[in-house]
Amino acid sequence: MSLSSSLRHSNSEALSLSQQSTQYLQKHTSTGTSTIPVPFISYPESTELWLMYEKLLLSCLRAGDDKAAHLCIEKLIDRFGATNERIMGLRGLYQEAVAKDDAALGRILKEYDEVLAEDPVNTPVAKRRIALLQSLSRTTDAIDALTELLESSPTDIEAWTELSDLYLSQSLFPQAIFCLEEVLLVAPSAWNIHARLGEVLYISVTSSNESADGKTLAEAMRRFCRSIELCDDYLRGYYGLKMTSDRLLSAFPDNSKAAGQILSTDNGELPMPSTATVRKLNEKATSKLAEMTRWTTARGYNYAEVVAAKELLDKSTQPKQR
Amino acid sequence: MPSYLSRPLTVLGLLFLSHACYSAYEHSTLLTTFPQSSTIASTSTSSPPTASLPLDISLETIISVVMICVGLVVGAEELKPITWRVWAGKVERESGGGGPFQGLEDRLGFVDIRVGIISSMEIGFGNGGLLV
Numbered sequence: 196m197s198l199s200s201s202l203r204h205s206n207s208e209a210l211s212l213s214q215q216s217t218q219y220l221q222k223h224t225s226t227g228t229s230t231i232p233v234p235f236i237s238y239p240e241s242t243e244l245w246l247m248y249e250k251l252l253l254s255c256l257r258a259g260d261d262k263a264a265h266l267c268i269e270k271l272i273d274r275f276g277a278t279n280e281r282i283m284g285l286r287g288l289y290q291e292a293v294a295k296d297d298a299a300l301g302r303i304l305k306e307y308d309e310v311l312a313e314d315p316v317n318t319p320v321a322k323r324r325i326a327l328l329q330s331l332s333r334t335t336d337a338i339d340a341l342t343e344l345l346e347s348s349p350t351d352i353e354a355w356t357e358l359s360d361l362y363l364s365q366s367l368f369p370q371a372i373f374c375l376e377e378v379l380l381v382a383p384s385a386w387n388i389h390a391r392l393g394e395v396l397y398i399s400v401t402s403s404n405e406s407a408d409g410k411t412l413a414e415a416m417r418r419f420c421r422s423i424e425l426c427d428d429y430l431r432g433y434y435g436l437k438m439t440s441d442r443l444l445s446a447f448p449d450n451s452k453a454a455g456q457i458l459s460t461d462n463g464e465l466p467m468p469s470t471a472t473v474r475k476l477n478e479k480a481t482s483k484l485a486e487m488t489r490w491t492t493a494r495g496y497n498y499a500e501v502v503a504a505k506e507l508l509d510k511s512t513q514p515k516q517r
Numbered sequence: 518m519p520s521y522l523s524r525p526l527t528v529l530g531l532l533f534l535s536h537a538c539y540s541a542y543e544h545s546t547l548l549t550t551f552p553q554s555s556t557i558a559s560t561s562t563s564s565p566p567t568a569s570l571p572l573d574i575s576l577e578t579i580i581s582v583v584m585i586c587v588g589l590v591v592g593a594e595e596l597k598p599i600t601w602r603v604w605a606g607k608v609e610r611e612s613g614g615g616g617p618f619q620g621l622e623d624r625l626g627f628v629d630i631r632v633g634i635i636s637s638m639e640i641g642f643g644n645g646g647l648l649v
Contacts, residue, residue, distance in 0.1 A: 253630075284626070292630040319626060326628065329627075329629060330629045330631055353621060353627070354626075354627075356624060382621070385618040386605055425602055426602055426605035427605065428606050428609075429605075429609060
């Protein structure tokens with residue numbers, strides 16, 4: 196328990212945000228309290244204001260500033276009422292954060308169950324319940340609840356990605372891949388989900404005991420290519436492309452084995468890419484990554500990602516020099 | 518052409534255009550005040566007086582309009598990308614790995630507040646987030 200509370204304090208960014216929260220709350224008190232809007236005198240209330248309160252609530256809780264968080268949630272309840280679904284979810288979040296021990300969390304879970312018994316389609320509370328189950332490391336229960344939720348709302352892509360992560364944590368790769376494919380059906384241009392799917396496919400190949408599954412690797416490579424196609428200079432995509440193409444080249448150094456697979460996969464599936472194509476893609480990814488690591492963080496890339504890309508490049512160039 | 522030329526060029530063009538308009542107006546007043554002078558100036562009496570607008574006024578109008586157009590185009594803001602991939606790359610870099618689909622990986626609905634939030638969600642939703 197002490198570990199989780201220290202983690203809540205760790206992020207300096209959240210801390211600095213929450214330090215500004217008291218000022219922010221004082222500044223905006225007048226806008227929240229007036230019930231009847233008077234034209235030209237009171238400010239028109241905007242959606243952004245309430246979204247801001249939500250974000251503020253989250254960062255306050257994360258930084259451990261429970262007092263300011265309480266102020267935020269009170270304001271939200273004043274405005275939207277305690278029976279609003281979204282507010283119920285946020286209130287649950289607040290209660291979870293200030294809960295002292297596991298017994299308190301268990302009580303919150305019971306409360307969620309009661310709410311859901313009355314109103315089974317209360318999505319925010321259902322999601323909170325799943326998150327809480329996960330937090331109590333009851334992952335299988337969380338998966339069951341999540342599949343139930345998805346049966347009633349199959350277009351909720353946030354839930355699909357969550358389910359994919361849960362399956363991945365249980366090393367159920369085909370299920371995790373299926374979930375991400377469902378996400379892509381709803382949001383086909385989400386480049387980070389394409390990259391994520393590539394990563395999951397790659398992980399499924401590396402963790403399996405078989406030598407190398409060429410078809411899955413090729414599929415992963417295609418996913419990374421698609422993410423690059425959707426987003427210019429996508430570091431994550433190029434990183435994945437380099438990893439997968441490196442592995443493909445080491446697993447299938449000559450075209451003979453790959454050519455054999457072209458004949459075998461004749462049931463509507465895409466054929467294996469030729470070795471020449473993979474080599475070309477590998478060269479492209481290498482040169483692009485080298486270029487991007489030279490730009491470093493000046494162009495807004497994540498520093499950790501750039502460092503990781505540099506390491507990958509160094510690793511792949513060392514054997515050649517020897 | 519450098520962009521700082523935009524404003525002087527536009528102002529100069531507007532000045533020329535107003536001058537041309539005023540000249541045309543003066544010319545027409547001159548014709549109505551002294552109708553016989555137009556018959557002397559133009560060989561045929563049947564042609565309307567507007568047809569005999571001097572060449573320099575027409576030229577001034579055209580040149581001034583071109584100058585205004587060029588001035589406005591040069592001074593226009595930098596064009597926004599309309600290709601998806603260029604736009605996406607820009608969003609990705611400007612928000613430091615954010616973008617409209619970042620919400621799918623942060624998943625605020627499922628956030629485990631007791632461990633902390635994984636990525637920079639407080640700043641991630643700034644630019645037209647689809648998923649809030």
